[in-house]
Amino acid sequence: MEPKIALQLWSVQAEAKADLCGLLPKVKAWGYEGVEFAGYHGQDPEALRAALLACDLAVAASHIPFSQLRDHLAEVLAYERIIGNRRIVCPYFEFSADNWPTEIAQLQKLKQAVQAQGFEFYYHNHAHELTAVPGVDVLQELARAGVQLEADLYWLEYAGVPAINWLSEQEERVGLLHLKDMAKESRQSTLIGAGKLPLPDYVAFAQQQEIPWLIVEQEAFSEVSPVVAAEQNVKNLQKMFPKKVPY
Structure with missing residues (x-):
């Protein structure tokens, strides 16, 4: 199964906030097959589904803050059903050195509640999960607790962890991949293919593991505008992707 390519709409957040439904045809024209939401900016779900x-x-997938999932789960999932989403991603959680087992248990409980309603649940990492608790890989502990991961490979590398090695160890719990490149000098995110990360290796992993979505994200824009970057990144x-050899 070839992974499909989606755009994390945080990459073009100003455009999404200004006209979310009007942005979607542009995303399709750029070459993406899907989107990952990071907020809906007051958009009616029926209109969004139609768009x-x-x-x-x-x-x-959709990124939804932990507090919103914890406090308003029924409303959140009702919205997601209407727009046709079945993958719920918690995009951030602040882990502490003295209480991380309890914090993982909170995410595990949330995962169970989300799955009980027929949805998939994922946790999306940044760098702090690998540095906040000395001697503990919190992502590994989340995986051991049964939480599926949307692995952001840029942030793994940012934390000093070779992403390919980490993926090979956690492959059974990795269900989605976030891709962005890292600038050679500043370590900021940059255009895909312009940085130093081994992105073709990540694509190969996704193909081998039958990851359904590669989700493109960019957060810093020193070369071109967010819109131009989004269009270039998918291309x-x-x-x-390896070229198919005709028979």
Whole structure:
């Protein structure tokens, strides 16, 4: 199964906030097959679903803050059902050195509640999960607790962890991949293919493990605007897929 490519809409957050439904046909025209939401900016779910269907874009997943999932789970999942999403991603959690087992238990409990309603649940990492608790890989502990991971490979590398090695150890719990490149000098995120990360190796891992979505994200824009970057990134990533040999 070839992974599909989605755009994390945080990458074009100003455009999403200004006109979320109007942005979707542009995302499709750039070459993406899906989107990952990071907020809905007051958009009615029925209208959003209609806009997705009109331009044939799938919902790869949605980032929803932990507090919103904890306090308003029924409302959140009702919205997600309408727009056609089945993957719920907790995008951040602040782990502490003295209480991380209890904090993992909170995410585990949330995972169970989400799954009981027929959805998939993932945790998306940054760098602090690998540095906040001395001697503990919190992501590894989350995986041991049964929490599926949306692995952001840029942030693994940022924390000094070779992403390919880490993926090979955690492959059974990695269900989605976040891709962005790292600038050679500043370590900021940059255009895919312009940095130093081994992105073709990440693509190969996704193919081998049948990861359904590669989700493109960029957070810093020193070369071009967010919109231009989003359009270039999908094209650059598509070039990293192995060419099929005709028989």
